[in-house]
Amino acid sequence: MSQPLYVCSDTAAGGLRQAAICEARFDTLRARLDEDEKQLVRLDGETRHLVRSLSALTKAMWAAALSIFGVLLGFVIWYIQHLV
Numbered sequence: 001m002s003q004p005l006y007v008c009s010d011t012a013a014g015g016l017r018q019a020a021i022c023e024a025r026f027d028t029l030r031a032r033l034d035e036d037e038k039q040l041v042r043l044d045g046e047t048r049h050l051v052r053s054l055s056a057l058t059k060a061m062w063a064a065a066l067s068i069f070g071v072l073l074g075f076v077i078w079y080i081q082h083l084v
Helices: 016-083
Strands: none
C-alpha cells in the first residue's frame, strides 16, 4: 500500500510533471493526516471516558471493601461482648 517516497521539487527530472505528481502525493498525505487526526481526537475522547468509568468503579470497589470491613469489625465487637 505504501509507495516509495521521492524527492519532490521542481528541479527533479521531469520538471512540471514531477511537481504535479508530488502535489498529488502531498494531497493524499494531507487527507490521510486529516483522517488520522480525527481518529486521534475520537480516541482521546473514548480514553477520557474509560478513565472516568474506571475511576468510578475503583471508588465503588473501595466502598464495598470498607463496608465489608465495617461489618466484620462490628461482628467481632458484638461477639466479644456476648462472650462476657
